[in-house]
Amino acid sequence: MYVKKDNLLHEPVMVDEVLEYLCLQPGSIILDCTVGGGGHAGKIMDRIKPDGCLIGIDKDFDMLNMTKECLSDRGCPFKLYHADYVDADEVLRQAGIDGVHGVLLDLGASSLQFDSAERGFSFSKEGPLDMRMDRTASFMAQDLLRKISERDLQALLKKYGEERWSKRIARRIIKERSVSGLKSTTQLARIIERAVPSMRHRIHPATRVFQALRIAVNKELESLEKFLNKIHFSMVKGARIAVISFHSLEDRIVKNSFIEMEDKNIFHIITKKPLRPGASEIERNARSRSAKLRVAERI
Known part of the structure; x- marks a missing residue:
C-alpha cells in the first residue's frame, strides 16, 4: 500500500535543475514520461498553468490513481495514461497533441515501489520475487x-x-534453485551474500544483482533506446528533453543517443557533462546520490 507524505507520494530528484533546464513557460505542453508520484509533475504544472497542459505516463497503474489526487488541485489541466513511456508517441496521439514543448524522463524507480515489500524490488524486505513496474504484465x-x-x-x-562476481553468484543461485527453490527477496539476498567473498562492501552485495534482474524483467534498456530514437518526432522546435538516470548503463545510452542526435542536427546538447545533485539534496535524500541529469534541445 502506498502512503502519501506531505501530499506527495515520494520525494522527486533534482527538481530545481529540471525546472530550470526545461525552460518552462505558461501555456507549455509538457510530457512527463514517468510521472510516478507526481513530484516533478506538480512543480511543472505550477510553472505552466493556467493554460498549459501536462501529459503524464506511468507503467504503475496503482500509483496513477493516487497521483491524480495529488495533482488535482494544481490549477492546471493534465491527463494521465497507464502506458510504457516507449509508447509516448501513441499516448500523445490519443491525447490529440501534435508536439510538446518539453519532455521529462526520470528513470529511477519510485521510493514507494522500493519501500513496498510486495513489489519485490528491495532485498532488505521480505517479499515475492516480482520486480514488475507494470503489475498487469x-x-x-x-x-x-x-x-x-x-x-x-x-x-x-x-x-x-x-557484477564482478557474476559467475560465483549465478552458480550459487542455480544450485539453490535445484535444492530448495527460489521463493523470496530476502532468501535471494542471503544466497548472494554467501556467494561473494567476505569483505567490506561499499554497497550491499545484492544491489547489482537486483538491479540486473529488474532491468531484465522490465526490458528497461531496450525501452530507453527505442524511446530516445523516436521522441524527437513528438517535440516542437526549441523543445527540451531532460533525462535523469541512476546507473552507468542508462547514462551511457542517453549520452550516446544525444551525441548521435546532435551529429544528425536533430538535438543540440545543453549539458556537455551530466548534472549531479548538490550536497544538500543528497543529505536530505540519500537515494538521489547516483542521479545524473542530461538535457538536449530540439533543433
Missing part, C-alpha cells in the same frame, strides 16, 4: 529465475548489473 523475476540457465544468468548479471 505477466512476466516476473521468479519466472526469469525459474527457467534461466547458469550461463545466461551469469551473462545477465554481468551485462545489466556490471
